[in-house]
Amino acid sequence: MSTMTRTSPNIIITGTPGVGKTTHSETLAQRTGLHHLDINDVVKKHNIGESSNDPDDPNTKIVDEDRLLDCIENDLEDGGQIIDWHACDLFPPRLIDLVCVVRCENKVLYDRLKKRGYGEKKLQENMDCEIMEVLLQEAREAYDDEMVVELRSESTEEIDANVERIEQWIKNWKKDHGKEGKKEVQTQSEQDKKDEDDPMFLHG
Numbered sequence: 001m002s003t004m005t006r007t008s009p010n011i012i013i014t015g016t017p018g019v020g021k022t023t024h025s026e027t028l029a030q031r032t033g034l035h036h037l038d039i040n041d042v043v044k045k046h047n048i049g050e051s052s053n054d055p056d057d058p059n060t061k062i063v064d065e066d067r068l069l070d071c072i073e074n075d076l077e078d079g080g081q082i083i084d085w086h087a088c089d090l091f092p093p094r095l096i097d098l099v100c101v102v103r104c105e106n107k108v109l110y111d112r113l114k115k116r117g118y119g120e121k122k123l124q125e126n127m128d129c130e131i132m133e134v135l136l137q138e139a140r141e142a143y144d145d146e147m148v149v150e151l152r153s154e155s156t157e158e159i160d161a162n163v164e165r166i167e168q169w170i171k172n173w174k175k176d177h178g179k180e181g182k183k184e185v186q187t188q189s190e191q192d193k194k195d196e197d198d199p200m201f202l203h204g
C-alpha cells in the first residue's frame, strides 16, 4: 500500500529521437493544461549534463540521473507532468501513471533525422534503436504492462488521434482518482482494475 497525493497524472512520452515526443508533449500540454516537462531543458537549466568523450558526437550529454531525479522529484510528487525524454526507466514507477512509447516507421524517421543534420554514425545508432524497439523494451521492463502504450507518429492525423486518446485517458484517470485529491489510493488495486472503457486499455 502506498499513498498517492497527486490529483493529476504523470505521463512519460518517450521514444527514439525524432519520433515525435516533443510534438506530442506540446500538443498535449496545450490541450490539457498539464505541464510539459522537457528533460533537455531541465538538464540545461541545472547544468547536469557532462559532454560525452565521443569525438563524433561532442554535443551528446551524459546525464547524472540521480541529480536529474532530485531536480524533478517535487514536480512529479505534485503530478500533472508530461515527461518528454528519450529514456524512461529512471523515473520511479510509484510516480508514473502512463508511459507512451512513440514509434515511427524507418524511412520516415531516417528522413527526419537527416533533416536534423545528424551525422551518419548518430543516424545509424538512432535507426538501430528504433528498429530494435529499445525504448519499448525499456518501458515494458520498468513498468507494468497495463501502463505502457505504443503510439505511431508518422502523420499529423496520428498526432491528433494520439493526443485525443491520451486526453480521454486523463479525464478517466481524474474521475477515478477524485478531483478533490489528497485521496489515499491502494496502488495495487488500481493496477488490478481493468476498465474496458479505458482508452489505453486496448493496446495499440
Ligand code: DAT
Residues within 6 Å of the ligand: 015, 016, 017, 018, 019, 020, 021, 022, 023, 024, 112, 152, 153, 154, 155, 156, 157, 158, 159
Ligand atoms: P522528438 O521530440 O521525438 O525528437 P519531434 O517532436 O521533435 O521528435 O519531431 C521530429 C520532427 O518530426 C519534427 O520536425 C516534427 C516531425 N513530426 C513528428 N511527429 C510527426 C507526425 N506524426 N507527423 C508529421 N510530422 C511529425
